[in-house]
Amino acid sequence: MPQATSLPAWHALQEHHKEISQQHMRDWFEADPQRFDKFSLHFEDILFDYSKNLINETTVSLLLDLARQAGLAEKIGAMYSGQKINTTENRAVLHIALRNRSNRPIYLDGRDVMPDVNRVLEQMRQFSEEVRIGIRRGYTGKRIRDVVNIGIGGSDLGPYTAVTALTPYIKSDFRPHFVSNVDESELLDTLDQCDQETTLFLVASKTFTTQETMINAHSARQWFLAKARDEGAISKHFVAISTNAKLVQEFGIDPDNMFEFWDWVGGRYSLCSAIGLSVALAIGMERFEKILDGAHAVDEHFRTAPFERNIPVLMALLGIWYNNFFGAESHAVLPYDHHLAHLPTYLQQADMESNGKGVDLQGKPVGHQTGPILWGQPGANGQHAFYQLIHQGTKLIPCDFLAGAQSHRHLGAHHPTLMSNFFAQPEALMRGRTLEQARAELKKEGYSGEQLEKLAHAKTFPGNRPTNSFLYRKLTPRTLGSLIALYEHKIFTQGAIWNINSYDQMGVELGKQLANTIQTDMAKDAPTTGHDCSTNGLINYYRQLL
Numbered sequence: 001m002p003q004a005t006s007l008p009a010w011h012a013l014q015e016h017h018k019e020i021s022q023q024h025m026r027d028w029f030e031a032d033p034q035r036f037d038k039f040s041l042h043f044e045d046i047l048f049d050y051s052k053n054l055i056n057e058t059t060v061s062l063l064l065d066l067a068r069q070a071g072l073a074e075k076i077g078a079m080y081s082g083q084k085i086n087t088t089e090n091r092a093v094l095h096i097a098l099r100n101r102s103n104r105p106i107y108l109d110g111r112d113v114m115p116d117v118n119r120v121l122e123q124m125r126q127f128s129e130e131v132r133i134g135i136r137r138g139y140t141g142k143r144i145r146d147v148v149n150i151g152i153g154g155s156d157l158g159p160y161t162a163v164t165a166l167t168p169y170i171k172s173d174f175r176p177h178f179v180s181n182v183d184e185s186e187l188l189d190t191l192d193q194c195d196q197e198t199t200l201f202l203v204a205s206k207t208f209t210t211q212e213t214m215i216n217a218h219s220a221r222q223w224f225l226a227k228a229r230d231e232g233a234i235s236k237h238f239v240a241i242s243t244n245a246k247l248v249q250e251f252g253i254d255p256d257n258m259f260e261f262w263d264w265v266g267g268r269y270s271l272c273s274a275i276g277l278s279v280a281l282a283i284g285m286e287r288f289e290k291i292l293d294g295a296h297a298v299d300e301h302f303r304t305a306p307f308e309r310n311i312p313v314l315m316a317l318l319g320i321w322y323n324n325f326f327g328a329e330s331h332a333v334l335p336y337d338h339h340l341a342h343l344p345t346y347l348q349q350a351d352m353e354s355n356g357k358g359v360d361l362q363g364k365p366v367g368h369q370t371g372p373i374l375w376g377q378p379g380a381n382g383q384h385a386f387y388q389l390i391h392q393g394t395k396l397i398p399c400d401f402l403a404g405a406q407s408h409r410h411l412g413a414h415h416p417t418l419m420s421n422f423f424a425q426p427e428a429l430m431r432g433r434t435l436e437q438a439r440a441e442l443k444k445e446g447y448s449g450e451q452l453e454k455l456a457h458a459k460t461f462p463g464n465r466p467t468n469s470f471l472y473r474k475l476t477p478r479t480l481g482s483l484i485a486l487y488e489h490k491i492f493t494q495g496a497i498w499n500i501n502s503y504d505q506m507g508v509e510l511g512k513q514l515a516n517t518i519q520t521d522m523a524k525d526a527p528t529t530g531h532d533c534s535t536n537g538l539i540n541y542y543r544q545l546l
């Protein structure tokens with residue numbers, strides 16, 4: 001596959017960029033009352049409004065050419081048909097099979113993976129129902145009240161985000177917890193809230209080798225045994241979610257208490273696998289399956305919708321437009337939905353671990369920008385923190401705004417107020433405030449002369465800042481599944497066009513290796529000398545501080 005930069009559409013977009021960057025969205029909206037109709041799409045009850053972007057019909061058409069010339073259709077086909085598109089690890093990428101509600105066979109090396117997927121879903125159903133209705137209890141016969149998911153990265157962020165998002169659906173006498181960091185404060189703060197007799201630990205790790213998770217799991221085991229004093233009781237309080245049966249058994253977890261997933265599920269794409277067990281326990285398996293339904297519906301949309309009506313494809317192309325042609329460095333995700341507070345963090349791993357790559361599928365330097373820095377936090381909080389820079393700073397930051405028309409909770413004017421901000425911010429970012437408008441407003445307020453002029457410049461907003469808005473009816477399990485799948489396929493599409501492998505994460509290895517060496521150095525009595533002088537200096541000063 002040729003580099004994206006050598007495709008004819010890339011060159012055409014470079015030329016087109018010169019023309020577009022001279023124009024203002026404000027004028028386009030004034031000239032064309034149909035702009036919203038032209039540049040918005042519905043997926044079920046989710047409205048995707050992309051009209052406030054620096055695009056016209058030619059832009060969209062050129063971006064679609066780029067997708068076609070990059071072989072996107074073939075690449076989508078390759079993923080859905082189980083080809084080993086994770087080439088460095090020789091693995092298929094089949095998170096779509098985890099929520100393949102049609103149950104059509106999906107073959108990997110000639111074998112249908114669906115019976116395995118369905119078997120584990122059934123195991124999750126039985127287990128979660130037995131815990132929730134109290135058939136499965138703790139070692140003293142008490143009901144399980146606290147569930148602690150011990151995992152990190154993809155074995156934490158997906159279920160943590162989903163459980164937080166679906167808080168209104170959580171069984172009232174049930175407390176989910178997530179422990180990820182090796183910092184003992186996190187584990188101990190959590191254990192302080194729990195009782196050994198009523199706590200269930202889910203040790204979630206694809207590899208079952210991740211240092212942070214294994215240390216936390218061993219410490220949790222010790223904490224448990226300090227009270228239970230019976231290794232036989234472990235089976236009632238520890239289950240594993242992993243691809244590595246051997247290591248699970250070595251840890252002392254009965255294989256019957258293991259929930260399997262497979263090497264064709266990337267950690268950051270694993271929410272719909274058994275990694276979602278904490279979600280099923282918290283909200284019930286039926287509702288967990290609604291997440292799968294929502295994700296599957298988007299999987300089908302992505303697989304079958306023509307590119308010009310394909311939401312993840314358009315999301316990806318807009319991202320490429322800013323990332324590769326406008327030089328935007330980052331992308332903000334701004335949910336106006338308290339329950340989506342962890343979505344930006346979740347997407348940070350999904351996007352940055354997937355597309356933070358510098359070599360292409362042939363192992364050559366890519367020669368263009370790849371994944372953006374993804375960041376964000378819920379609105380309206382962000383408005384009172386960093387939006388200043390988005391509105392008037394010198395950087396172009398494309399933003400996604402997300403909100404539910406209905407809240408799960410009701411209190412006076414809270415929700416309409418939140419929504420008015422959700423509508424106002426993209427409008428302000430698009431429209432801006434001209435110097436003339438600023439002058440006129442200041443004049444009305446009684447300013448004049450030099451003072452008016454100085455203030456008028458500070459009060460001018462350039463506008464023309466791109467946003468997407470996602471408006472859905474209510475944050476239900478199905479909607480959450482759909483939103484997550486939209487972003488997953490956006491990431492896939494960008495990786496496909498950039499011709500990179502979005503499914504390995506070699507960049508996280510070096511630091512892990514060095515940490516192991518340093519831990520050995522730290523255990524020695526002698527001062528550390530084997531690193532650069534900065535690292536030696538830090539380690540040795542740390543010793544002095546102990």
Ligand SMILES: O=P(O)(O)OC[C@H]1O[C@](O)(CO)[C@@H](O)[C@@H]1O
Pocket residue numbers: 152153154155204205206207208209210213267268353505508
């Ligand atoms: O599930 P595991 O194997 O413990 O890995 C946890 C996380 O660590 C990473 O491998 C990065 O170090 C992620 O890709 C992954 O989600």
